[in-house]
Amino acid sequence: MPEHDFDTVIRAHRAVLPDGERPAVIGVRDGRIAAVADPGAAMTAARTLETxxxxxxxxxxxxxxxxxxxxxxxxxxxxxxATRAAAAGGVTTIxxxxxxxIPPTTTAAGLAAKRAAASGRIAVDVGFWGGAVPENSGxxxxxxxxxxxxxxxxxFKCFLSPSGVAEFGHLGxxxxxxxAAAISGFGGLLIVHAEDPSVLDAAPAAAGRDYAAFLASRPDAAEHAAIRLVIETARATGVRAHILHLSSATAxxxxxRAKADGVALTVETCPxxxxxxxxxxxxxxxQFKCCPPIRGAANRDLLWRALADGLVDCVVSDHSPSTPDLKNLxxxxxxxAWGGVSGLQVGFSAVWTEAAARGHGLSxxxxWMARRPAEIAGIAGKGAIAAGNDADFAFVAPDAAVRVDAARLRHRNPVSAYDGRELRGAVRRTLLRGEPAGAAAGTPRGRLLARR
Known part of the structure; x- marks a missing residue:
């Protein structure tokens, strides 16, 4: 008989479980959650951790x-x-x-190049989106x-307007x-950067230091029109469609209406x-420039309401960094300037700070940030503390203060829209399949994932 029931036992004074937040004891065996029990359960292990x-x-x-x-x-x-930054922020799967x-993941050869670049170097688990571009979509x-x-x-990700890089063209x-019809035919998921190029072309061009001028160059109407096309296409073809980084509440x-009609549509927004x-x-x-853009406070309130109501499904980073020179600092x-916000490591703290202020809980x-992204992307064994899932955990102190210093983040370049912000919710420790992840791990333990 084995000397211990489990490899690791975690005793949590508070744990966020699928049925709510409560004390729990979790038994880990061979990198998976083998048991979730009440605090009084007798479990023996070679190692015991406690929150x-x-x-x-x-x-x-x-x-x-x-x-x-x-x-x-x-x-x-x-x-x-990227994966060390993810682990530092409590993220165990990207x-x-x-x-x-270069190359983009628009061919089998491009995917192979990605996997080869990642192999043996990743601190968390990594899956891959494919790309739908003119060359493979005609x-x-x-x-x-x-x-x-x-x-x-x-x-499959596609753009309805120019992507910003020549090797990844947009689809008319x-x-x-x-x-959409082809992807529907084999049961795939189509994820869409939804901005209408004709609306963008008609808007005033962005130039100079005034943020209001940049905001006017990416109007709400561009998202609204493109999302209408996505919905009409999903309705006609039956494709499962996902709206990326929704910024405009006008849509x-x-x-x-589309969801009420049964259109297979999901939606994300970003911290x-x-x-x-x-x-x-x-x-x-x-450092605040991104496309679609950060909009006004009233719009932000409407996004929060949609998230609370389940109309918006999940929150993900859209971590889109560049070298500092490309941001024209x-x-x-x-x-x-390059359009993209760098925030992979601080997404949890940013969202929790605002969520708590608005009366939301950790559940x-x-x-928003674990279960639904895993479900939408078809990632098995992730997103919940449940028997059979991977033993991936984040130990967080929800009331601890966090001051963001871009120079100390684990992203490659010290540029972030969150620099200097006072947040709430510190990630103290991250485990991947029951073992330390990120800088604490020494050897990278991440695995390459494929769709469930």
Whole structure:
């Protein structure tokens, strides 16, 4: 008989479980959760861990929207740095976006290059999105989409407007509908950067240091029109569709009607849209530039209401870093700066700070930032403290103060819209399959994932 029941036992004074927040004892065997019991349960293990009096045990968070940028633009980020930052923020699973790397993940060869770059270097588990671009989405050109699906990508990202990088083209309405029909045919998921290029072209061009001018260059109407196209296409083809990084609340009535009608539609938003308002962005502060943009405080309130009501399904980072020179920090020109917010490591603290102030609990944050991203992306064994799942955990002190210092984050480059912000909720320790993750692990223990 074995000397112990489990490899590790975790005694949590408070744990966020699928049925709510309560004390629990969790038994871990072979990297998986083997038992979840009440505090009085007798469990023996080679190692016992206990939460501190001010800590809560959460499932490892799942961030399904991360631009790692490797290979090809590794100086922007990279698998080693991105996954260490994820672990430091309580995130134990990320899904890498198919663009900003060279090659992009639009072919089986591109996926192989990604996996080779990541292998042996990742501190958390990593899955991959494929990309739908003009080259693989025209009539008779869908073989690469099917090949990527068969090799386990979690779905297919496309842009309805220019992506910002030449090697990842956007889809016009015709090719978008053709790609949706093909992806629906093999049961895939289509995830969409939804901004309408004709609306963007008609808007005033962004230039200079004034954030209001940049905001005017990406109007709400661009998201509204593009989301209408996504819904119409999903309704016509039956494809499962997911709206990426919703920033505009004007589209919420469209989304509500579509969901009520049974359209297979899910929606994400991001920490920066929930915790920062346009009115707070200083002139020339290009670290806040992203597309679609951070909008006003009233819009932010409506996004929170939609999240609370379940109309918006999840919160993920859209971590889209670059080198500091591309952010034009010296000139502060919003017109030419790279658009992307770097926030992978601080997403939990940012969201929890605002969520707690609005009366939400940790169970809500776990639903938005762990369970629903895992479900939408089709990631098995993640997102909940439940028997059979991977033993991925974040030990957090929800009332501990956190002051963000971009220079001390584990992202490759010290640029972040959260720099200097006073937040609440410290991640003290992260476990991946029951073992330390990130800098505490020494050897990277992450695995490459495929769609469930």
């Amino acid at each position: 501190a009096a001010d800590e809560v045990l959460l499932p490892g968070l799942v961030d399904s929207h991360v631009h790692v940028n490797e290979p090809g633009r590794t100086e922007w980020e990279g698998f080693a740095t 899904v890498d976006m198919p663009l900003n790397s 009539p008779g050109a869908h073989a690469e989409l099917r090949a990527l699906h068969d090799q386990g990508v979690h779905g 309405p015709g090719r978008f509908r053709a790609a 919420l009535p469209l989304i509500a 920066h849209y929930l915790t920062i308002a346009a009115e707070e962005v200083p002139a020339g502060a290009t 010296d000139t502060g020109d919003f017109g030419t 809500d944050v776990v639903r």
